[in-house]
Amino acid sequence: MDTIKLASGSKAGHKWQKIRDYIISELSSGTYSPGDAIPSENYLCEAVGVSRSTVRQAFRELENEGMIYRVKGRGTFLAEPDSSHKTSNDEMFGLIVPGIRRSLYPSLTQGFDDSLSLNSMQTLICQTNNDVDKQGNIILRLLHRGIDGVAIVPSTIGNTPAYQIQLLIDNGIPVVLCHRGVEGINVPTLLWDRRKVGRLAGEILLEKGHTKIAYFGVYKYEVSESHVLGLRRAMNEAGIDMPDSNIIFGPAGDQPEIEVDREKILANLLLSGNRPTAIFCSDDNEAEVLYWLAQRLGISVPGDLSIVGFGDCHRSTSTRRFISSIVIDEYALGLKAAQMLCSIRTGALNINEAESVPVELNVFSGASIAKI
Known part of the structure; x- marks a missing residue:
């Protein structure tokens, strides 16, 4: 299993990478297409802010990578994807994820790789860091490496443009989307009912007598907003109002300072004079943080505070096994994504099959919920 990391054009000694990143970005945005002529050296010098010698070095490197080709007397052009370097027994599939550390992604990655490894196929794992532009760049890199199929968890920050995925489809590359779809794209998609996640969490807490329930979302996006809708529905059906002050979202991003x-934000919630008796977290990572924070503040879990999370059913730590959670089998999802890509590759499944494959939700009964 390999991991692709995009090089940064800002690194000393690699100024030519600024040209590569610029061209890839223009390809990703749809400004250029394979077969188009590349702008002149003078244009690139001015657009990117580098010297002519740097542009020429970039052209040499990109030509070696097979991303461009030169025609004497005509100019330099963007190459079509080329898989001639591969053998028929050297099938290679990519998995694009926002990250590889958060609660769901390790099991997804393992399931995807295990499924393909059984058939002696290669796996490329690529992380976007929730950057839509980087996601587009990775798609182009995979395309030029002659990838045989791609499973994608679209970025949760910003909207994935349809042309990024369409570029793969137009080149006959099988695509399976995981966790969420992309507007305007009809391909097999593995996803679960997000509102049901919130509703199940609410029902579990209501059954234990909780009425002062808060929600903490890692940040505000379509998934966390759907959780809130489901949670509020469960509470409303029980005749309980959920005030807006009990719905809290963190800032977007994965940087340490964020x-x-x-x-x-969680500490302020726990130290408030009107502390909730239960908190549903959008992610098991946040549920773990909340648990340890409560311990440091002398708040007993579940005696003083009940916690419900959401994540993968394969509990990887002692803390996570303690926390009650709405769960999915992310390992099985990774297996299924790889199998569907192979089915598209062999013609057993249509490349444009607009099929939504539901992912089953279950409840992991930890020890973080108490009856009141």
């Missing part, structure tokens, strides 16, 4: 900001 993680600190989220912890401060």
Whole structure:
């Protein structure tokens, strides 16, 4: 299993990568297409802010990578995807995820890789860091490496443009979307009912007598907003109002300083005079942070505070096994994504099959919920 990391054009000694990143970005945005002529050296010098010698070095490197080709007397052009370097027994599939550390992604990655490894196929794992532009760049890199199929968890920050996925489809590359779809794209999609996640969490807490329930979302996006809708529905059906003050979202991003900001928000919630008796967290990562924060503040879980999370059913830590959670089998989802890509590759499944494959939700009964 390999991991692709995009090089940064800002690194010393690699100024030519600024040209590569610029061209890839223009391809990703749809400004250029394979077969188009590349702008002149003078244009690129001015657009990117580098010297002519740097542009020429970039052209040499990109030509070696097979991303461009030169025609004497005509100019330099963007190459079509080329898989001639591969053998028929060297099938290679990519998995694009926002990250590889958060609660769901390790099991997804393992399931995807295990499924393909059984058939002696290669796996490329690529992380976007929730950057839509980087996601587009990775798609182009995979396309030019002659990838045989791609499973994608679209970025949760920003909307994935349809042309990024369509570029793969137009080149006959099988695509399976995981966790969420992309507007305007009809391909097999593995996803679950997000509102049901919130509703199940609410029902579990209501059954234990909780009425002062809060929600903490890692940040505000379609998934966390759907959780809130489901949670509110469960509470409304029980005749209980959920005030807006009990719905809290952290700032978007995965940088260390943002993680600190989220912890401060949770601490303020726990130290407030009107502390909730139960908190549903959008992610098991946040549920773990909440648990340890409560311990440091002398708040007993579940005696003083009940916690419900959401994540993968394969509990990887002692803390996570303690926390009650709405769960999915992310390992099985990874297996299924790989199998569907192979089915598209062999013609057993249509490349444009607009099929939504439901992922089953279950409840992991930990020890973080108490009856009141």
